[in-house]
Amino acid sequence: MSDHSNNNNSWHLSIVERKFLLLWCDFIIVFGAIFLAVILRSTISMDLFLQRGYFGIIFLYTSLTVAIFYIIDLYNIFLIDFWTSIVPRIFIGVALTSLLVIVSSFFLEFLALPRKSIVFMSVVIILGMMLTRYYLMIVKRYPLNIMVLGSGFAALKMIEDIKKSGSAYFHIIGIYDDDDRKHGKEVMEIPIRGGIESFAADIKELRPQMVVVSFEKEIKETWTDILLQCARSNVQVSSAVDIYCKLFGKVPSDHIDALWLLSGIQLIRKPYFIFKRFCDIIFSLIGLFIMLLIFPFVFVIMKITSPGPIFFSQVRVGLNGSHFRIHKFRTMVVDAEKRTGAVWATKGDNRITAFGKFMRKVRIDELPQCWNILKGDMSIVGPRPERPEFVDMLKERITFYDERHLVKPGLTGWAQVLYPYGNTIEDATEKLHYDLFYIRNMSVFMDMKIILKTIATVIGGRGGM
Incomplete structure (x- = not known):
């Protein structure tokens, strides 16, 4: 590269x-x-x-x-x-x-x-x-030539994930840094080519299409002047965080601040939320109608295979940290957490009934949540609502975890369609990266994209555990 x-x-x-x-x-x-x-x-x-x-x-x-x-x-x-x-x-x-x-x-x-x-x-x-x-x-593999200014963590994360993707489209020419001790070394096979003098010379000689900026400290005025010249020469200048988001559809939460996240949310206009609420009402009514059609079959099969309540309800955390009770078709045995307390489901979880596995696979266990959507507790698209017990624990261990409650939780979400089910802190962190990206980039088109991806997931039989 x-x-x-x-x-x-x-x-x-x-x-x-x-x-x-x-x-x-x-x-x-x-x-x-x-x-x-x-x-x-x-x-x-x-x-x-x-x-x-x-x-x-x-x-x-x-x-x-x-x-x-x-x-x-x-x-x-x-x-x-x-x-x-x-x-x-x-x-x-x-x-x-x-x-x-x-x-x-x-x-x-x-x-x-x-x-x-x-x-x-x-x-x-x-x-x-x-x-x-x-x-x-x-x-032809015409690459997009990129110069990286600074060796901050966001830039290194971007380079690492570009290399993992195997894409030949992005060609990292080199890294440029003020620290003389780093010059001549390599980071993930990318040379640190020098400081501002090397950067100024290479801009003219190598003609990149983009400069990605990622300084760990405040950028110096001398760098600002040369970056302005880049912009005037049609070389795109962007922060490593912004480019990372565009490339991978997620936010590196370790490398952002609250102002960056909140400023993006405030750009989203009220008409979008009005239209989204209108769609939520229409889709939830359709979902409830479908639920009524299949309810007799679900009722009979559940009574035969796993006697007990048809519905399962549980407290979840919603918009601005408010609590609400979510409704689903029961997929686990009765009193599944009586001995264990609140725990994440695991792969091959023996608490899940045979019919429950089928319902989770095709997502019909989620249909009763259309009532939550109609009431306004949830939306069709948004971060999945989590249990208060888990939220309290995750807020302490994951930066910006509470920010996922800036929007209504959803029946499906960006993290759900791009990341498999997980039951670890690492999984929750990775899902948060996708959730924060959605929160900052919410739009009608993105919601449509998530719904289409969800339909493809269900048709392909890649639903929940």
């Missing part, structure tokens, strides 16, 4: 220029796909096509499509996993594009395409976008 040979063949475009290139390629692909789909099934001559301004309409629809791609984050150059991050977004974007064309066909006759033409258009767009990105990211 620190090899100079990588840099010699580098793609010397700034981050903004890379985004624009991808956007322009997508525009050509989408415009061409819609035009071909229309012209191949249409009896309209090219002259008439031009006279009626159909090119202008296709141009407008292409612009709307590219706007959709932008909204769903397809021009985020920090998406490092081609198959799990980029390809799903392409499919979602193309599905929305096809829906836009279908709806528009009711008002514009020339867009009334048969199913074969819509499939053709969708396939052309998907293949075109995938091949473009695959060529640039994997075949």
